[in-house]
Amino acid sequence: MGEGLDRSARTYVAGHRGLVGGAVFRHLQSDGFTDVVGRTSKELDLRDRAAVDAFFDEQRPAYVVLAAAKVGGILANDTYPADFLSDNVRIQVNVLDAAARTGVQKVLFLGSSCIYPKFAPQPIREDSLLTGVLEPTNDAYAIAKIAGVLQVQALRRQHGLPYVSAMPTNLYGPGDNFDLKGSHVLPALIRKVHEAKLRGDREYVVWGTGTPRREFLHVEDLARATVALLERYDDPAPINVGVGEDVTIRELAETVADVVGFDGEIVFDTSKPDGTPRKLLDVSRIHALGWKAEIALRDGIASTYQWFLEHHADARGL
Ligand SMILES: NC(=O)C1=CN([C@@H]2O[C@H](COP(=O)(O)OP(=O)(O)OC[C@H]3O[C@@H](n4cnc5c(N)ncnc54)[C@H](OP(=O)(O)O)[C@@H]3O)[C@@H](O)[C@H]2O)C=CC1
Numbered sequence: 001m002g003e004g005l006d007r008s009a010r011t012y013v014a015g016h017r018g019l020v021g022g023a024v025f026r027h028l029q030s031d032g033f034t035d036v037v038g039r040t041s042k043e044l045d046l047r048d049r050a051a052v053d054a055f056f057d058e059q060r061p062a063y064v065v066l067a068a069a070k071v072g073g074i075l076a077n078d079t080y081p082a083d084f085l086s087d088n089v090r091i092q093v094n095v096l097d098a099a100a101r102t103g104v105q106k107v108l109f110l111g112s113s114c115i116y117p118k119f120a121p122q123p124i125r126e127d128s129l130l131t132g133v134l135e136p137t138n139d140a141y142a143i144a145k146i147a148g149v150l151q152v153q154a155l156r157r158q159h160g161l162p163y164v165s166a167m168p169t170n171l172y173g174p175g176d177n178f179d180l181k182g183s184h185v186l187p188a189l190i191r192k193v194h195e196a197k198l199r200g201d202r203e204y205v206v207w208g209t210g211t212p213r214r215e216f217l218h219v220e221d222l223a224r225a226t227v228a229l230l231e232r233y234d235d236p237a238p239i240n241v242g243v244g245e246d247v248t249i250r251e252l253a254e255t256v257a258d259v260v261g262f263d264g265e266i267v268f269d270t271s272k273p274d275g276t277p278r279k280l281l282d283v284s285r286i287h288a289l290g291w292k293a294e295i296a297l298r299d300g301i302a303s304t305y306q307w308f309l310e311h312h313a314d315a316r317g318l
């Protein structure tokens, strides 16, 4: 994959220390890209327009993967909507404007499956965008991401730039955020079950009713998809990146408990929100490009749990 890209050209991965950006950065390097650059948010705050302009003037990347964003799970999105909207709009506008101005050849903008209407027909096709109301727990974040999709389309229309947007489903893997207040469900459950097991608890608490369905894609599969998309995708419509299968939160909770080796009970805290009932992506367009998810959910959970044990020093001895 990626035969048509110039692997010696400078490629900037915005957000290269994050879950997605980290996987993309490693994948580009192992795939033969020789000039991959990244900046931490301390080195370059992408909300700062002047700093972003100066960075692009100096570095002149040929390709950009925009994986920097303010990101969080259902509770963080519901608690800090103003930050999610403001930070993400600023990051996107600054990076996309600077890319267009300095002649970046290709940009891949990453949105999220939450841009689609709450009650979109399942599996969700790309043309469901803007056909219905959004899920309230993450509408501010979704509106910011929709603005990014529209900006990519506008740059194509007004300036003829071949920039594209991809909408991944819920992601997980090495480098995930395991902070219980800010994280997504999968890393949260790994941590909760692990801690319950160490304490010898008889139960562990899962938010909501356990009935919502979610689809989980390993970030290494997503990283492969980004190169395929940079190479082969050139269309104004966002393209879905998912597995094509989903599970209930209860099923996920049971699988995590099984992988970690915890046989206590699962208790549901229904004071916490469920969010969208279901958001399974239709992945026929990306399958037609020759990409398919490869990492099975149970295997991915097992390797992510291993990563958690190795990288969170406090994980062993609670
Ligand atoms: N995680 C998921 O389930 C999903 C994620 N996505 C999308 O993938 C992308 C990446 O998400 P993910 O990797 O999970 O998120 P992470 O929180 O793991 O990483 C985000 C990265 O963005 C960087 N960043 C945040 N704010 C700024 C800023 N102001 N200036 C510069 N850099 C900044 C951070 O840099 P630093 O570490 O240096 O502070 C961080 O490394 C996002 O666009 C998100 O919408 C889409 C679908 C699902």
Ligand SMILES: C[C@H]1O[C@H](OP(=O)(O)OP(=O)(O)OC[C@H]2O[C@@H](n3cnc4c(=O)[nH]c(N)nc43)[C@H](O)[C@@H]2O)[C@@H](O)[C@@H](O)C1=O
Pocket (backbone or CB within 6 Å): 072, 073, 074, 075, 077, 112, 113, 114, 138, 141, 142, 169, 170, 171, 182, 183, 184, 185, 186, 188, 189, 205, 206, 207, 208, 212, 214, 249, 272, 273, 274, 275, 276
């Ligand atoms: C990627 C996506 O991520 C977010 O949307 P979400 O899919 O609703 O996010 P989530 O992973 O946090 O929850 C999924 C489901 O799981 C349940 N759940 C159970 N127990 C825990 C738990 O302990 N933590 C969390 N976070 N959720 C839990 C939770 O109640 C919900 O029913 C948005 O930020 C959105 O903007 C976005 O793009």
